Amino acid sequence: MDAGRYRLGIDVGTSNTVALVSEPSGRVVPLLFDSSPLLSSAVYAGPDGTLLVGLDAERAAAGHPAGLERNPKRRIDEGSVWLADRAVAVVDLIAALLVRIAGEARRVAGRAPDEVALTHPATWGPVRLATLADAASRAGLAPVRFVPEPVAAASYFAATSERRLPTGRCLVVYDLGAGTFDATVLRAEADGFATLATAGLDDVGGLDIDAVVVAHARAHTGAAAAEWRRLDWPQNPADQRARQQLWAGAKAAKEQLSRHPAVDLHVPLVDAEVRLTREEFDALARPHLDRTAARTLAVLQEAAVPPEMVGGVYLVGGSSRLPLAATVLHRTLRIAPTVLDHPELVVAEGALYGGTPDPVSLAMPVSPAIPVSPPMPPGPDFTVSAPIPTSVTPPTGEPAVPVATAYPVQAPPPAQTPPPVRTPVRQPAVPDTGGGRRGSTTGIAAGFLVILVLVAIVVSAAQLFGDSGGSGAESGPSFTPEWSWSASGTQRLHDDFDSRDLAKAWHPVTGVWSIGDSAMTGFGDVAGWPTVMLDLTLPPDVVVHYRTKMGKDGESDLLLRGADGRYVRVFLDEANNSVAVGDGHLNGRGGADGGDPVTTEPHEISNATWYDVTVEAKGRHYSVTVDGYDLVNYDDARGALSRTGGLGFASNGAGVTFDDVTVVAV
Numbered sequence: 001m002d003a004g005r006y007r008l009g010i011d012v013g014t015s016n017t018v019a020l021v022s023e024p025s026g027r028v029v030p031l032l033f034d035s036s037p038l039l040s041s042a043v044y045a046g047p048d049g050t051l052l053v054g055l056d057a058e059r060a061a062a063g064h065p066a067g068l069e070r071n072p073k074r075r076i077d078e079g080s081v082w083l084a085d086r087a088v089a090v091v092d093l094i095a096a097l098l099v100r101i102a103g104e105a106r107r108v109a110g111r112a113p114d115e116v117a118l119t120h121p122a123t124w125g126p127v128r129l130a131t132l133a134d135a136a137s138r139a140g141l142a143p144v145r146f147v148p149e150p151v152a153a154a155s156y157f158a159a160t161s162e163r164r165l166p167t168g169r170c171l172v173v174y175d176l177g178a179g180t181f182d183a184t185v186l187r188a189e190a191d192g193f194a195t196l197a198t199a200g201l202d203d204v205g206g207l208d209i210d211a212v213v214v215a216h217a218r219a220h221t222g223a224a225a226a227e228w229r230r231l232d233w234p235q236n237p238a239d240q241r242a243r244q245q246l247w248a249g250a251k252a253a254k255e256q257l258s259r260h261p262a263v264d265l266h267v268p269l270v271d272a273e274v275r276l277t278r279e280e281f282d283a284l285a286r287p288h289l290d291r292t293a294a295r296t297l298a299v300l301q302e303a304a305v306p307p308e309m310v311g312g313v314y315l316v317g318g319s320s321r322l323p324l325a326a327t328v329l330h331r332t333l334r335i336a337p338t339v340l341d342h343p344e345l346v347v348a349e350g351a352l353y354g355g356t357p358d359p360v361s362l363a364m365p366v367s368p369a370i371p372v373s374p375p376m377p378p379g380p381d382f383t384v385s386a387p388i389p390t391s392v393t394p395p396t397g398e399p400a401v402p403v404a405t406a407y408p409v410q411a412p413p414p415a416q417t418p419p420p421v422r423t424p425v426r427q428p429a430v431p432d433t434g435g436g437r438r439g440s441t442t443g444i445a446a447g448f449l450v451i452l453v454l455v456a457i458v459v460s461a462a463q464l465f466g467d468s469g470g471s472g473a474e475s476g477p478s479f480t481p482e483w484s485w486s487a488s489g490t491q492r493l494h495d496d497f498d499s500r501d502l503a504k505a506w507h508p509v510t511g512v513w514s515i516g517d518s519a520m521t522g523f524g525d526v527a528g529w530p531t532v533m534l535d536l537t538l539p540p541d542v543v544v545h546y547r548t549k550m551g552k553d554g555e556s557d558l559l560l561r562g563a564d565g566r567y568v569r570v571f572l573d574e575a576n577n578s579v580a581v582g583d584g585h586l587n588g589r590g591g592a593d594g595g596d597p598v599t600t601e602p603h604e605i606s607n608a609t610w611y612d613v614t615v616e617a618k619g620r621h622y623s624v625t626v627d628g629y630d631l632v633n634y635d636d637a638r639g640a641l642s643r644t645g646g647l648g649f650a651s652n653g654a655g656v657t658f659d660d661v662t663v664v665a666v
Contacts, residue, residue, distance in 0.1 A: 008113035009351035014179030018348040019101045043093040046085040051096040065240035074179045098139035117351035122148040122198040150184030156350030169311035177317040178206040183296040184302040196303035206319035212284040213250035217274045227269040242268035293332035305349020311315030313337040316346045336545045533648035545662040550578040552607045561646025574605040599634040
């Protein structure tokens, strides 16, 4: 990052626009609009031609709703839109947003920025970029440096992560915004990242998820046909306000379902309340999210990137907050994605991590033509990306705006605290090749060489044949390289369970444990509490992700071993429909006995249903997420719980199954 320069990064979104500045000291801070880093992208055209943006636009629209355009970016191809009885150019709507940002940037710093980086969807071609360049010029921000949104996201992760991605490993950026979706695969190279493939969906985003909520309300109030005609095609200010209220309520309901099991949506004009449960919402939203996951998989396949070379899957964009998005993507890729606390800010900040290359930079070139996922006829579900131009000539005849083709990424300044990155990373297994002391005679050296050869033969045989020496054992990697803990901190410990794992990785303590269909299952009587422990000592501070299902009235427990035979217990309880954190102890046979929960949250748990669970244990803080829903956040202020680096699973005897175990150091 250029020292002494005042730089501005802007991400114009469909629903919200974000801008961050890099101060001369190197500190990166977001610009605030009405005390929020999110500037509503809404633009209002007043009767006198004045354009208002953000909350000012939404407030003005309360009296004159016909003058409001909530999503100018989604109208980028239309040239102009009809607002308040006149046509307004889309370029002017976007320029109005940029004028507000430019003004706030000048107010904060007392001067105009030295450099402006403006992001855009990876699939945008020259015509759309020309409109964006024209808007920036009209706002007094030209020339600008264009950065594709996934490249900016990768720049952010490369600059803020505490670890460096090895050369040859890849990042996947899953960008689900309000109006569009993009999936991009980037590969780490010696001088930065190369974009391997990208593809998008122009008809999938948060607004489309809002639409399924509105459709649910329509289905439950279908008798009010006349009122729905007014909501669909408002002909007066009152009906326009009702329509805006309906869609704002649908958006709020969608967001509330991330925290609550059910919401009530008010339908104006109909004057009815429609109940929507989380399960109903997930069923409605899943077809859209299934398409995003399928498109992500197709991009990976097009780039010919195998799972073991994926160093991280990152979710960005405001709509990626939907818990179901992470769940569907994980089940499709079988790689646990990383969701940040503020995914809306990632792209704008990543745009700042570019400038003049220096010795510590990571250059990020964009290939002239970006490969896309498997060819198919152009249509509403597929956008063929065009070559990124070296310059854009605005249609107004203004000077050409240069478009950057290289994006150096630099480490953040020391004063900047990088956000926690919790990314399960699968790396190619490398067996330990430890050495020995050199003998003082040729005979000793020769003998030692013979021993090494014999050890190598034994290890190779174990990798090829497992414990049975090839007599019926399943094929696959052996325990040693697959489960060795990476000194750098992160390692995906397991993908699919192998029949040898009960001897090589997991130690059944009580109950009957078996492996079938690439999953591990335990049974036993309730008094026995079937327990299995991992034969590997892990760091005490970890993030554990796994999938689990249980029998009727069953319980699925994660055990984090502590001192004096005790353990921290995280359990999903089907009988009581709850998720809890508590303590327990190992009984006389070494199995787990239930202890008292220290915190319990209600959550519907059904038998024979798979659940994606993420448990973070860091210091005295414990958090539990189930299917993307944050259910438990517990701080053990009294120090009642302790852990020393052991990991296991248990059940109350009704039967429990585990799969896809991932462990990450934090």
